[in-house]
Amino acid sequence: MSNTGYKYELQKGSKHILCPKCHHKTFKPYVRTGTNVIVDSKLFGRCERIQSCRYHRYPDTNDNWTPPPFVYEPPKPTDYVPMGLVEATFKNFNRNPFFLYLRKIFNLDTAYELQSKYLFGTAKGGGTIFWQLDEEKKVRTGKVMYYNKDTGKRLKDRASWYVHRKIKEDFELKQVLFGEHLVTNDKPVYLAESEKTAIIMSGFYPEVTWIASGGANMLNSYRLNRLPRLDYVFADNGQFKLWERKSGAVFPDRQMDVSVDRAVNEGILKSGDDILDLELIKRGLV
């Protein structure tokens, strides 16, 4: 460690105390350099909430040292997946198990129609890439998942992974809801958890725009606030309360589907099932 020559330094370690300005526990006090002696924990230190609070005060001293000016670091610009790379995956659908499953429950035309709508691609090794496009049709990332072509179920031994990690190490990822590029103000927007569910439900109910969060914990206000409307929310079994709270914070008038939880209670669905599982049963497709 180098000696900075300064009389005071911010306390080392991960501990934070209450900030005198914003009262969050995000404050690092100044100590005498090389010691752990706090100068004044209610006055001298720096708040880590550099964008919202900005409190920073170096211990007042009689020498001529002045604290370095506060430098505002703007958020890094969002990175996108190059469109050429995305389009290069629109091939080999006869080897794509998810596409083959779509062909099985619909027909070849509908399978291609759904592909050109949601723009999923084929990855090496039997994977399906669900590209995440924003409203400007820029690609935020792609999620690769593996399915059984006959049952349409996920392969339990193959984990999903995100494509942006292979593009560059410091890729600035800002995720949006899957299907955001399809959302318009003049069509009802229905939200589910899985990409597969959104795509297949859209095959059954094309008059509605189906979007997906890509995970139970993937709903947040950034992603929801980007939508012009949200009409119906279909939480997976077990996620109703969480999704009711998260979606209601942005769209208090949206409807919450209760049919999935009800069907689980009645023994029609299994724990953790979703609206697609129920729809497939209703249509005699399982």
Ligand SMILES: [Zn+2]
């Ligand atoms: Zn603060």
